[in-house]
Amino acid sequence: MVARIVDLRSDTVTKPSEAMRAAMASAEVDDDVLGRDPSCFRLETEMAKILGKEAALFVPSGTMANLISVLVHCDIRGSEVILGDNSHIHIYENGGIATIGGVHPRTVKNNHDGTMDIDLIEAAIRDPKRHLVYPTTTLICLENTHGNSGGRCLSVEYTDKVGEVAKKHGLKLHIDGARIFNASVALDVPVDRLVQAADSVSVCLSKGVGAPVGSVIVGSNGFITKARRLRKTLGGGMRQVGILCAAALVAVKENVPKLENDHKKARLLADGLNEIKGLRVDTSTVETNIIYVEIEEDSRTTAAKLCKDLEEDYGILLMPMGSSRLRIVFHHQISASDVQYALSCFQQAVNGVRNQNGN
Numbered sequence: 001m002v003a004r005i006v007d008l009r010s011d012t013v014t015k016p017s018e019a020m021r022a023a024m025a026s027a028e029v030d031d032d033v034l035g036r037d038p039s040c041f042r043l044e045t046e047m048a049k050i051l052g053k054e055a056a057l058f059v060p061s062g063t064m065a066n067l068i069s070v071l072v073h074c075d076i077r078g079s080e081v082i083l084g085d086n087s088h089i090h091i092y093e094n095g096g097i098a099t100i101g102g103v104h105p106r107t108v109k110n111n112h113d114g115t116m117d118i119d120l121i122e123a124a125i126r127d128p129k130r131h132l133v134y135p136t137t138t139l140i141c142l143e144n145t146h147g148n149s150g151g152r153c154l155s156v157e158y159t160d161k162v163g164e165v166a167k168k169h170g171l172k173l174h175i176d177g178a179r180i181f182n183a184s185v186a187l188d189v190p191v192d193r194l195v196q197a198a199d200s201v202s203v204c205l206s207k208g209v210g211a212p213v214g215s216v217i218v219g220s221n222g223f224i225t226k227a228r229r230l231r232k233t234l235g236g237g238m239r240q241v242g243i244l245c246a247a248a249l250v251a252v253k254e255n256v257p258k259l260e261n262d263h264k265k266a267r268l269l270a271d272g273l274n275e276i277k278g279l280r281v282d283t284s285t286v287e288t289n290i291i292y293v294e295i296e297e298d299s300r301t302t303a304a305k306l307c308k309d310l311e312e313d314y315g316i317l318l319m320p321m322g323s324s325r326l327r328i329v330f331h332h333q334i335s336a337s338d339v340q341y342a343l344s345c346f347q348q349a350v351n352g353v354r355n356q357n358g359n
């Protein structure tokens with residue numbers, strides 16, 4: 001039985017703080033379907049202001065935020081969205097834009113930094129003169145930070161360029177901004193400026209921001225009005241949802257200022273892990289709170305075995321991402337001492353040292 005748990009699986013694992021729980025308990029609530037829940041209205045107003053958009057909509061998850069955003073933009077049958085082949089929307093959302101929304105995905109290769117080459121984006125745009133046979137390109141989706149690239153940041157210059165391509169071709173731009181606050185902090189660019197070129201942004205409150213539940217979509221008043229109706233269609237209309245929104249309001253205030261600490265701890269652990277024989281971390285790619293650790297061929301372990309040993313012997317929880325890669329994600333509930341503890345446990349586990357039970 002391990003004495004300590006250090007949960008590095010994702011930034012979705014945080015537990016609500018005492019302040020969040022107090023806010024939940026005392027939240028001013030009402031029916032948000034029949035009218036407006038006051039705490040939800042406060043959160044939506046605040047998030048729209050922070051992200052520099054006209055309006056916002058609270059939704060249960062980032063997956064629903066992306067689905068609603070794509071479906072509102074792509075409301076004509078035969079629509080097509082250009083998105084990264086390694087994007088969350090394309091890989092981890094059960095193909096919902098197609099299976100539920102009938103929207104055709106047109107993937108462009110994601111570079112290691114999470115971007116897509118702009119000339120390849122432009123080349124993927126369908127020729128309207130061939131509309132008899134081609135789907136209709138309607139939307140471009142970016143992801144910032146880019147999860148599968150290791151939490152890499154898309155620069156504001158790159159985002160603006162993609163926005164210009166979208167405008168030039170009469171397309172819309174959506175940003176999957178599940179970790180947009182991490183990107184804003186890492187780039188030292190105000191978040192409203194970072195997403196200025198986007199017509200819509202999905203923002204996870206339940207990741208690094210540390211709220212227990214939820215995401216918000218931000219966009220124009222007209223876009224959010226359509227999104228609200230589609231949320232209801234998808235069963236996402238919630239009644240006294242202020243209980244969740246009150247916690248999110250506290251989380252935004254408490255934890256966005258802590259994101260830089262998450263990034264510093266990630267860099268500290270990445271540097272230490274890279275010193276361990278048998279492990280390799282490209283420390284130049286650790287820009288925010290995510291680390292990808294490669295297990296070298298000559299090491300005596302695999303990602304699955306290392307994750308199992310670290311969990312069973314030391315209480316370190318990780319996510320394997322393939323046979324020789326594992327992912328570490330930082331959040332505000334990982335302490336500096338957890339970093340040192342994790343480093344020493346990795347060292348022992350990789351060296352095949354098992355715990356005192358000898359198993």
Ligand SMILES: Cc1ncc(COP(=O)(O)O)c(C=O)c1O
Pocket residue numbers: 012060061062063064066088089143145146147176178179204206215
């Ligand atoms: C980049 C990105 N987008 C969207 C999501 C979906 O969020 P949720 O898990 O709340 O559906 C996640 C992860 O959860 C993510 O990492």
Ligand SMILES: C[C@@H](O)[C@H](N)C(=O)O
Pocket residue numbers: 009010011012092147
């Ligand atoms: C795995 C993925 O779906 C989730 N968004 C995470 O980053 O933990």
